[in-house]
Amino acid sequence: MKKLLLVISGLALVVSMTFASGTQDQGAAAGAKEVKPIVLRLAETHPADYPTTKGDMRFAELVKERTNGRIIIEVYPSSQLGQEKAVIEQVQFGAIDFTRVSISPLASFVPVFNALQMPYLYRSEEHMWNVLLGPIGKELLASLEPSGFIGIGWFEPGARNFYNSKRPVYKPEDLAGLKIRVQESELMVGMVQALGAAATPMPYGEVYSGLQTGVIDGAENNWPSYESTSHYEVAKYYTLDGHTRVPEIIIASKISMQKLSKEDQEIIKQAALDAIPYQRQLWAEREKASEAKVRAGGSIIIEVTDKTPWQEKMKALYAKQPNDVQALIKQIQDVK
Ligand code: BDP
Numbered sequence: 001m002k003k004l005l006l007v008i009s010g011l012a013l014v015v016s017m018t019f020a021s022g023t024q025d026q027g028a029a030a031g032a033k034e035v036k037p038i039v040l041r042l043a044e045t046h047p048a049d050y051p052t053t054k055g056d057m058r059f060a061e062l063v064k065e066r067t068n069g070r071i072i073i074e075v076y077p078s079s080q081l082g083q084e085k086a087v088i089e090q091v092q093f094g095a096i097d098f099t100r101v102s103i104s105p106l107a108s109f110v111p112v113f114n115a116l117q118m119p120y121l122y123r124s125e126e127h128m129w130n131v132l133l134g135p136i137g138k139e140l141l142a143s144l145e146p147s148g149f150i151g152i153g154w155f156e157p158g159a160r161n162f163y164n165s166k167r168p169v170y171k172p173e174d175l176a177g178l179k180i181r182v183q184e185s186e187l188m189v190g191m192v193q194a195l196g197a198a199a200t201p202m203p204y205g206e207v208y209s210g211l212q213t214g215v216i217d218g219a220e221n222n223w224p225s226y227e228s229t230s231h232y233e234v235a236k237y238y239t240l241d242g243h244t245r246v247p248e249i250i251i252a253s254k255i256s257m258q259k260l261s262k263e264d265q266e267i268i269k270q271a272a273l274d275a276i277p278y279q280r281q282l283w284a285e286r287e288k289a290s291e292a293k294v295r296a297g298g299s300i301i302i303e304v305t306d307k308t309p310w311q312e313k314m315k316a317l318y319a320k321q322p323n324d325v326q327a328l329i330k331q332i333q334d335v336k
Contacts, residue, residue, distance in 0.1 A: 037070055037071060037072045038070060038071045038072070038260070039072045039074060040071065040072070040073050040074070040097035040098060040256060041073075041074050041076060041081065041096055041097050041098070042056055042059075042060065042075045042076065042096075042098035042099060042100065042250075043076050043079075043080075043081035043082065043087040043090075043098070043099040043100075044056050044075055044076060044077045044078075044079075044099070045077075045078070045084055045087075045101070045204055045205070046077060046078070047077055047078050047228065048078070050077075050224065050228055051156075051224065051279060051283045051285070051286045052100060052279060052283070053075065053077045053100075054278075054279065054282055055100075055275050055276075055278060055279025055282065056075045056100050056250070056275075057075050058275040058278045058279070059073070059153075059250065059271050059272050059275040060072075060073035060074070062271035062274055062275060063267060063268055063271045066267045066270075066271060067264060071264060071267075071268070073097075073098065081096055081099075083203035083204060083205055084099075084101045084102065084105045084184070084203070084204065085105045085108070085184045085203065087099045087101065088101060088105060088109060088251075091148075091149060091251060091252070091253045092148040092149065092253065093148070093253075093255070094253045094254075094255030094256055097256040098152070098250060098251065098252045098253070098256075099250070099251060100155065100248060100249070101248070101249060101251070102157065102183060102246050102248055103246055103248070103249050104117060104183035104184070104185040104187075104188060104246050105183055106251070107185055107187065108184065108185060108186065109147055109149075110143065110149075111322070112140070112143065112324055112325060112328060114185075114187045114321065115321075115325045115329045116131075116140065116246075116247055117185075117187065117188075117245075117247070118187075118244075118314075118317075118318065118329055119191055119243045119244050119310075119311075119314045119317065120244075120307065120310070120311045120314060121244075121245075121329065121332060121333070122245050122332075125156070125159075125245070127335065128247065130336065131335050132154040132247055133154070134335060136328070136331060136332060136335065144251060145254060148253070149251040149253065149254060150252040150253070150254050150257045151249065151251055152250040152251060152268065152269055152272040153250045153269070153272030153273050153275070154247050154250075154276065155247075155276065155279045155280075156248065156279060156280045156283040156284075157222065157246050157248045158222030158223060158224065158225075158245070158283065158287060159222060159242040159244070159245050160220050160221055160222055160242070160243060160244045160245070160246065161220060161221070161222070161223075161226075161238060161239055161240050161241055161243070162180065162218060162219075162220045162238075162241055162243070163218055163220065163221070163226060163231065163235045163236075163238040163299075164178055164217045164218025164219075165211060165214075165235040165236065165237070166178060166217050166218070166237070167237060168237045168239070168300055168302050169239040169241075169302060170239070170302055170304070171309055171310075172196060172310055172313050173196065175192075175195050175196055175197040176197065177196075177197070178197045178198065178217040179198045179200055179215070179216045179217045179218070180192045180197045180198065180199055180200065180216065180217065180220065181200050181201075181202045181210060181216045181219040181220075182200065182202075182219075183201065183204070183246075184201045184203065185201070187317075188201070190317050190320070191243070191314070194313050194316060194317050195310075196313075202216070204229075207229065207231060208229055208234065211231060211235050212234050217235075218235055218237075219231065219235070220243070220244075222287070223287050223290040223294065224283070224286045224290045226238060227290035227291075228290070232294045232299045236298060236300055237299070237300050237302065238294065238299050238300070238301050238302065240301065240303050240304050241307065242304075242307070243310065252268070
């Protein structure tokens with residue numbers, strides 16, 4: 001009996017010690033999480049007050065809120081972490097955790113993305129969003145994984161237009177001989193060449209000085225970028241040809257995401273989706289404000305009433321695309 005009592009009290013001691021140490025561990029772990037959140041970095045090329053950057057920040061806020069501060073995404077605006085192509089490479093090998101980029105430079109890593117940025121592809125902004133938020137957009141996000149990226153979500157890119165410092169451009173022939181900066185994308189080089197101009201691929205951050213020094217005569221971008229970079233001050237002829245809508249994407253590094261639990265990965269993906277309406281709203285407002293500022297700044301705005309001659313010049317570019325891109329283009333065109 002005495003022996004049994006001893007055994008029981010011994011067991012009780014072991015049990016209570018185990019519990020005590022269990023509680024202590026949990027306490028320590030919870031405490032440690034509070035002081036040491038997981039901090040991840042997101043690279044953004046635009047300045048902090050730009051609608052897209054504000055969209056990134058909303059995404060980061062939602063992640064923080066929904067993980068009770070366990071995951072903090074720090075947004076680095078104004079290309080602090082580098083220009084887009086270099087940043088994408090760093091995301092691929094896990095040195096940067098997230099980035100929001102234009103799919104133009106991303107397509108050199110995952111060529112099928114070219115289908116999303118073909119000139120005169122979308123009938124409207126709505127058509128593009130139906131593609132991005134529908135099955136095609138979802139599949140494309142998922143298709144990034146073998147290349148080392150996790151596709152997280154899309155942002156509004158606006159329509160891109162040509163601008164230059166030399167002369168008003170009414171029709172493709174007026175571009176002849178102009179040196180036009182394009183994003184670091186083979187497709188965009190092909191597009192500008194098909195229009196009869198000379199294409200110069202160059203990082204975004206170098207375009208202003210390129211225009212100023214005459215290394216290039218022009219470039220192409222949406223209203224907010226044309227305005228926020230002050231390009232309108234050095235290249236005042238802006239032609240509303242609306243040749244492309246190049247979706248903006250948030251991607252994560254597969255290496256960084258794999259360190260997180262499945263639940264946290266889902267929170268992150270959902271947060272990006274939930275930030276889209278906010279970014280789109282800010283975008284619509286900024287488009288108007290930028291247009292007003294550029295017009296007031298003295299830019300010459302050229303309306304293009306008939307886009308047919310522009311579209312005609314793109315036929316060869318469509319025909320040149322590999323089969324998988326052509327098949328995807330067809331699917332995109334069929335989306336209502
Ligand atoms: C802007 C995109 C940005 C690109 C830039 C460019 O938002 O991601 O880097 O165009 O032309 O519209 O490089």
